Amino acid sequence: MSSEVNAIAKPPSRDSSEESYPPIVPGASLLLALRLANRPILLIGGGVVASQRLYFLLESDAHITIISPGPLHPSIQHRINDPSTSSKITWLDRPFLGRKDEIKVKDYDLVMTAIDDNDLSKETCELCREEKVMVNVADIPPQCDFYFGAQLRKGPLQILISTGGLGPRSGAMIRDLILENLPSNIEDSIKGIGLLRADLRKRAPGVGGKLGQERMDWMKEISDTWGLDLMKRFNDEELRKEILDKGWESRKILGPDDLGGESSSWTQAIQRTLGTIDWTAGIGGFGLGVAFTSLGLMILQRQGRL
């Protein structure tokens, strides 16, 4: 698997010292997860697209200044009225005036416009580029320094699917496909492994160095050994203590079978095997086998050979 991944999403590996370097294929975007807590963001527009932007910005704990004459999209109005979000939003009930406006784009970390006025969008984009503020103009890719793509969030897990603007709907379809194939409650597994990592950092603190490398290697092997589904068991504090005491302290990798838990190793093995079988194909094959053998025996019997 790992070699196939490297052939596709191919940064130089951390441990390999081999001298073969994947070719650069330009034209990509740089995909990032921005931390926006309390950062000032300017949102120009008050329609449905602006309401989608607002949703993601609120989830990121940003402070959002909305410039748009009312009435706003009901979802935006709801967030302004709702006490749980109202303090994160400043609403200016008027049109944005571009260059002449007293609101200056350079006072914001990101600017997003979602308005029908193409001239004002263009002016805003130019302003932002002069001031080196990253801007997104809804539905006009050449005026965008960043795109949103299709998004998925399950607790601490967030996934962005970008098609570079070629197929917005395909991106959403890929998101749905990913969602179907993720283990259920994947968010609990991410939370579990996060708790184990935090406990480990308390025992082995510091940045970088030999200890940092050992910590990273141990976490990697523990993750691979337990897998995305069983990691959710690390939400159990006693289990975390046990694996750190008996595993980390002697730099050993203990798997689910090496620790006390709700099921013993052979019942787990059976459960795993049963879980991977395609029962439809198996039962279909069984039926075909019965039919095939019966037919063969019937023919043999007719021919008097049985």
Next chain:
Amino acid sequence: MSSEVNAIAKPPSRDSSEESYPPIVPGASLLLALRLANRPILLIGGGVVASQRLYFLLESDAHITIISPGPLHPSIQHRINDPSTSSKITWLDRPFLGRKDEIKVKDYDLVMTAIDDNDLSKETCELCREEKVMVNVADIPPQCDFYFGAQLRKGPLQILISTGGLGPRSGAMIRDLILENLPSNIEDSIKGIGLLRADLRKRAPGVGGKLGQERMDWMKEISDTWGLDLMKRFNDEELRKEILDKGWESRKILGPDDLGGESSSWTQAIQRTLGTIDWTAGIGGFGLGVAFTSLGLMILQRQGRL
């Protein structure tokens, strides 16, 4: 499916006018795809982590200034020597001096440090925050305005998986899981639907308005009807012309069975069915069926009933 998606990655929908709004769950990152062509990026460090940053920045067509005394990681040195990438990189063969350096962080769109000197990293982070330049300090999350997470690229398709720093290895495992479940050659499908979208925009140009909405609705329905796998057939220019002539012009949605193509609908249906069968389970079941029936008949025969 769609309601489940909305329960998870839940921005207000474009078409619904219902008055129920998903609750905001703060603490998320804002996931973005940045367009960095020719933009100046400052990369401080010359080791393996810096080499990974450089790889993604070169794929994004950015211009990268690297400050680090040599010798550099061989992969970085390779990119500096390679004529296909050398013009995108400026290398300053010396340590970064922080506040006293003649290189000023405000002249760059993003700053990334990947060095072992924690004090210099901290000073660089503070400098960037004073100048409102987004910064990433490798392995020190509190000094990061953005994270990278696990990345996947297949042609125009790019996917970012972020665990909010809780489980870097889990993110990579989810990337591998996604890769296993994507249709093979998904990049061709994205390219195909992108070509269809571009051809449609030539017939129905402009931003927004009634035509823009019709265009978006038609593309959405065509995407859903053809699906992620068959979209790759839109790389055929004649097929694109046919679906636009016979479909778009009369606002009809034509599926794979409504158009001339390399295979008729029933052979496609058989191919699809054969492709979804788990042959291991099927053959196993067949064997069990043969054995079961043979055994039953043997017993019947022994008992003299046949």
